[in-house]
Amino acid sequence: MSEENVLFAKQSDTPPAEEIPAESQSDKYLICVSDSLLYGIDAEQVVEIITDHTITYLPRVPHYVRGIINLRGQLIPIIDMRLRLGKMPEDEHCIMVVNVENNVVGLLVDGVERMADIPRDSILPMPTQNPQKLISGMCSLPDGATMLVLDCSLLLHG
Amino acid sequence: MGSGNDSILDMYLYETNTLLEQLDGILLAAEQADTFSQDSVNEIFRIMHTIKGSSAMMEFPSLMTVAHRIEDLFFIIREKGIDVVPETLRPELFDMLFQAVDFFRGEIEKVENGQPLSDSIDSIVDKINSLIDKIQGGGAPAAAEKPASGGGEAPESAAPAAADPSYPFGIQVFFDEGSGMENLRAFMLLNGVKDYCADYLSVPENVENDPTTSEIIADQGFFVWFHTAQERDSAIPAVHAAGSVSSFQSVDAKAEEAPAQPAAAAEAPAAGAPAPAPAPAPAGGAPAPAPTPAPAAKQPAAAKESLISVSLTKLDQLMAVVSEIVITESMVTASPDLKGLRLDNFNKSARELRKLTDDLQDVSMSLRMVPVSSTFQKMNRIVRDMSKKLNKRAKLTLIGENTEVDKTIVDGISDPIMHIVRNSMDHGLEETEAERIAAGKDPVGEIILSARHTGSEVIIEIKDDGKGADCQAVLSKAIRQGLADPDQEYSQKEILNFLMMPGFSTNTEVTEFSGRGVGMDVVKKNVGEVGGTVTITSEWGKGMTTTLKIPLTMAIMDGMEVSVGGSIFTIPINNIRSSVKVSDAEVIHDPARGEMVKFLDSFYPIIRAKDVFQMEQGCDNIEEGILMWVEAGERSYCLFVDELMGEQQIVVKPMPAYVNSFNIKNYGITGCSILGDGSISIILDIANLYNAAQDAF
Numbered sequence: 001m002s003e004e005n006v007l008f009a010k011q012s013d014t015p016p017a018e019e020i021p022a023e024s025q026s027d028k029y030l031i032c033v034s035d036s037l038l039y040g041i042d043a044e045q046v047v048e049i050i051t052d053h054t055i056t057y058l059p060r061v062p063h064y065v066r067g068i069i070n071l072r073g074q075l076i077p078i079i080d081m082r083l084r085l086g087k088m089p090e091d092e093h094c095i096m097v098v099n100v101e102n103n104v105v106g107l108l109v110d111g112v113e114r115m116a117d118i119p120r121d122s123i124l125p126m127p128t129q130n131p132q133k134l135i136s137g138m139c140s141l142p143d144g145a146t147m148l149v150l151d152c153s154l155l156l157h158g
Numbered sequence: 159m160g161s162g163n164d165s166i167l168d169m170y171l172y173e174t175n176t177l178l179e180q181l182d183g184i185l186l187a188a189e190q191a192d193t194f195s196q197d198s199v200n201e202i203f204r205i206m207h208t209i210k211g212s213s214a215m216m217e218f219p220s221l222m223t224v225a226h227r228i229e230d231l232f233f234i235i236r237e238k239g240i241d242v243v244p245e246t247l248r249p250e251l252f253d254m255l256f257q258a259v260d261f262f263r264g265e266i267e268k269v270e271n272g273q274p275l276s277d278s279i280d281s282i283v284d285k286i287n288s289l290i291d292k293i294q295g296g297g298a299p300a301a302a303e304k305p306a307s308g309g310g311e312a313p314e315s316a317a318p319a320a321a322d323p324s325y326p327f328g329i330q331v332f333f334d335e336g337s338g339m340e341n342l343r344a345f346m347l348l349n350g351v352k353d354y355c356a357d358y359l360s361v362p363e364n365v366e367n368d369p370t371t372s373e374i375i376a377d378q379g380f381f382v383w384f385h386t387a388q389e390r391d392s393a394i395p396a397v398h399a400a401g402s403v404s405s406f407q408s409v410d411a412k413a414e415e416a417p418a419q420p421a422a423a424a425e426a427p428a429a430g431a432p433a434p435a436p437a438p439a440p441a442g443g444a445p446a447p448a449p450t451p452a453p454a455a456k457q458p459a460a461a462k463e464s465l466i467s468v469s470l471t472k473l474d475q476l477m478a479v480v481s482e483i484v485i486t487e488s489m490v491t492a493s494p495d496l497k498g499l500r501l502d503n504f505n506k507s508a509r510e511l512r513k514l515t516d517d518l519q520d521v522s523m524s525l526r527m528v529p530v531s532s533t534f535q536k537m538n539r540i541v542r543d544m545s546k547k548l549n550k551r552a553k554l555t556l557i558g559e560n561t562e563v564d565k566t567i568v569d570g571i572s573d574p575i576m577h578i579v580r581n582s583m584d585h586g587l588e589e590t591e592a593e594r595i596a597a598g599k600d601p602v603g604e605i606i607l608s609a610r611h612t613g614s615e616v617i618i619e620i621k622d623d624g625k626g627a628d629c630q631a632v633l634s635k636a637i638r639q640g641l642a643d644p645d646q647e648y649s650q651k652e653i654l655n656f657l658m659m660p661g662f663s664t665n666t667e668v669t670e671f672s673g674r675g676v677g678m679d680v681v682k683k684n685v686g687e688v689g690g691t692v693t694i695t696s697e698w699g700k701g702m703t704t705t706l707k708i709p710l711t712m713a714i715m716d717g718m719e720v721s722v723g724g725s726i727f728t729i730p731i732n733n734i735r736s737s738v739k740v741s742d743a744e745v746i747h748d749p750a751r752g753e754m755v756k757f758l759d760s761f762y763p764i765i766r767a768k769d770v771f772q773m774e775q776g777c778d779n780i781e782e783g784i785l786m787w788v789e790a791g792e793r794s795y796c797l798f799v800d801e802l803m804g805e806q807q808i809v810v811k812p813m814p815a816y817v818n819s820f821n822i823k824n825y826g827i828t829g830c831s832i833l834g835d836g837s838i839s840i841i842l843d844i845a846n847l848y849n850a851a852q853d854a855f
Contacts, residue, residue: 056838057725059771060825060850061817068817070832073482077817103816156816 325383481809531559557608570688574681586624627696719803723776726839790845
């Protein structure tokens with residue numbers, strides 16, 4: 001809960017600068033960190049952020065599906081972002097619960113940074129010579145960092 | 159606003175679908191008997207009347223028009239008896255009615271999907287009209303009267319009859335379908351009429367004191383007769399003002415009398431109730447021969463009163479809440495805080511609570527149970543249509559149609575059953591009757607559809623007495639399709655299983671009904687979705703039996719909790735024969751590093767859950783763990799697990815769709831359940847687990 005409050009506080013901090021006129025063409029993204037890369041997820045898809053849930057191991061699924069959790073009676077599969085992107089797993093994490101095409105899944109990430117308004121036209125396609133699955137685009141953030149736009153439906157079906 | 163309209167639409171769709179199902183049933187029974195009973199004529203008339211009314215209200219003019227014409231047609235049949243339709247015309251009549259039902263169904267489906275309705279109703283309306291013409295042309299010439307179609311249209315009078323001459327001008331009033339207490343409504347209407355004109359005659363009379371008249375009114379309408387047309391016209395505002403009036407029309411005594419009298423004469427012994435009502439009582443003397451036989455005619459309406467329709471989502475909600483209560487109850491009574499305490503009173507109350515929650519569960523479960531009869535009845539229609547099209551005579555025998563199954567399961571098995579029945583009609587039964595006679599069978603083919611309970615399962619069998627499956631043909635086809643290995647020997651059972659493989663269809667031609675290559679595999683998949691299994695048995699020349707085994711309900715079951723390497727699994731109690739501890743010496747090894755154990759003169763393979771699920775932790779030493787002797791279908795084996803944790807009633811939750819997309823069902827994982835302490839246990843499917851283990855080695 002507290003994390004969510006932090007997020008919303010951040011969100012109200014950011015807009016004043018230059019984004020108000022472009023607001024109609026901008027989308028809100030939730031930026032999370034996995035293996036020191038910043039990933040942006042469409043904020044519309046994020047249901048909540050949770051920590052400290054026991055993950056029940058599920059046999060016979062791809063290794064990046066860590067298992068399922070019981071979130072208030074609802075069963076939610078957990079995808080480890082590090083494993084999904086071919087990285088080594090880490091112990092520290094939090095879970096972002098996202099709703100993609102009515103599939104509610106949890107994404108295991110290192111941490112959640114903040115909410116950001118990204119104008120649509122500032123999102124650039126991935127350079128073709130560097131094709132990376134799951135990423136539908138990238139953009140530079142005002143502070144100079146680069147955010148990769150995570151396509152959640154590719155994440156599920158890819 | 160929008161949701162209000164939606165719920166009206168929902169009601170309309172629900173009501174119309176129910177009526178159509180009812181109609182289908184009546185028609186099939188009537189076609190068998192090749193005639194309509196007076197009851198079914200009335201029922202069809204009522205159904206059409208309701209569809210007409212509600213379609214008009216929902217502004218679906220095409221539905222309304224067709225229903226209206228059929229209503230007209232049945233008006234004639236009702237008035238004159240079914241004999242008015244000559245034998246030669248009857249097949250045409252039935253065909254037209256079935257066609258109309260299909261038309262309604264199609265349109266309703268369009269409404270459901272939000273598609274525009276078709277405007278081309280001319281062909282069906284023409285058909286009905288020509289039938290009406292033929293009936294009237296061929297029927298008794300004396301009674302060539304027009305059906306009471308539009309309001310106020312005065313029927314032609316053909317045979318002036320003994321109406322009460324002083325009250326020739328009438329109003330026929332129909333009250334809203336199912337509004338109840340029609341006699342009192344009629345009485346109130348009369349009170350209103352009195353204000354405009356006090357000199358009238360009502361049929362039936364004595365409405366305020368005789369409740370049996372309400373049935374006549376509901377059936378025939380309520381008649382008020384006047385001296386003059388002016389008086390009648392002046393009373394119409396009162397009829398307008400009266401509550402619950404669905405429709406009314408002016409009638410002329412002579413015309414109304416004409417059809418009524420012969421009808422009454424012809425049917426008086428059988429169905430006295432509807433006939434006498436329209437006859438205006440001579441001199442107002444004896445309008446009461448009707449009430450006594452009336453109750454027989456209206457039974458269905460009375461039986462309906464005790465039923466309500468509830469939306470399935472509400473039941474689902476109820477189920478979910480009840481499930482949570484069951485979980486919470488065990489959370490409370492098995493709370494770790496209570497460990498080691500002696501709580502006699504608490505335990506007593508807990509037992510009481512347990513009993514009540516069990517009852518609650520049973521009741522809420524039973525709410526969702528519906529008989530399979532509606533699904534079965536639909537097959538009647540399919541068999542009928544196909545036997546006409548394919549020119550094969552066949553009869554469908556239904557057994558145990560009152561067997562109750564969970565609503566979601568009924569919905570899930572309707573398509574598979576339909577497909578199997580079609581297959582039986584198309585491929586199962588012999589092409590010609592000569593073939594059947596040559597094989598020493600009844601020329602009329604038979605398909606038996608049966609349902610029965612066995613403990614936790616419902617078994618549905620579709621059995622035909624056709625030519626059965628040709629195992630050789632199936633096998634060679636399977637080899638051609640690359641599904642079977644030509645060098646391998648297959649048992650008959652295995653060969654029949656090829657029928658259910660994707661892309662297998664023995665018929666080289668695609669017919670209208672089956673043979674599109676998506677056949678039994680879809681059946682298997684659909685049945686699998688509701689947790690069931692399909693097996694086919696067949697004897698060449700004798701026919702084929704397809705058996706669907708379906709769990710009664712998927713929601714709650716008794717399970718045994720076991721642990722393997724820190725994970726908890728649930729084995730359905732029904733699958734467990736016993737649990738055994740064995741020593742190393744008792745385990746028999748085979749060359750392919752398989753393990754077996756011998757009980758009661760039989761050998762059973764040992765499957766280690768840890769290996770099947772590729773888990774890192776868990777017991778390896780056979781003496782430290784425990785063997786669960788399990789059984790599913792013909793499979794019987796021992797599942798090796800770490801520890802037995804105890805029996806528990808669990809609420810089955812399906813795996814999330816995303817997880818299911820990895821096909822874990824094939825590894826014996828069907829779902830999961832949430833335990834009292836909030837942790838998750840995985841429910842095992844014993845049969846699939848065995849298959850997975852076989853594939854793994």
